[in-house]
Amino acid sequence: MKRSLLAMLLAVTAACLISSTALAADVAQGKVLSMDAATNVLTMEEFDTHKSADHPYGRPTGVTSEYKIEKQTLVGIKPQPGDVVRIAYKTQGADRIAVRIMNVSKQDLRKK
Numbered sequence: 001m002k003r004s005l006l007a008m009l010l011a012v013t014a015a016c017l018i019s020s021t022a023l024a025a026d027v028a029q030g031k032v033l034s035m036d037a038a039t040n041v042l043t044m045e046e047f048d049t050h051k052s053a054d055h056p057y058g059r060p061t062g063v064t065s066e067y068k069i070e071k072q073t074l075v076g077i078k079p080q081p082g083d084v085v086r087i088a089y090k091t092q093g094a095d096r097i098a099v100r101i102m103n104v105s106k107q108d109l110r111k112k
Contacts, residue, residue, distance in 0.1 A: 025090050028065060031085075032084075042085075044065060045060055045061070046065055065096065066096065067089055068096065068097050077106040083105050084104045085105075
C-alpha cells in the first residue's frame, strides 16, 4: 500500500514538473519598429543584454523579429514605434506568438 502511494506521489510530481516546463516562454527585448494593426504583427529590433549608461536597455543587435499578437496576449501599455518592449513568446513552427508584452520605456516614465 505504501509503495503504491509513493509511486503515485512520484508520478504526480513528475507530471507537474513536465507541464511546468511546457508553460515556459522565451523572452526578447528591443525597440518597436512597426505595429501592424491589420495583421496584429509587431516588428522589433532586438537588443542584447549588455546594459550601459548609453544603452540602458541593452545594445541594438541589428536583428529584426516579428511577433504575432493574439486575443489572449497580455499587453500592458500599448506599444508604438520607438518604444522599448519586453516580449515573452512561444514558438509555433516558424511563428513567434506573443504571450505577454511589457512596454519597458513607458513603464519607466510612469515611475518618475
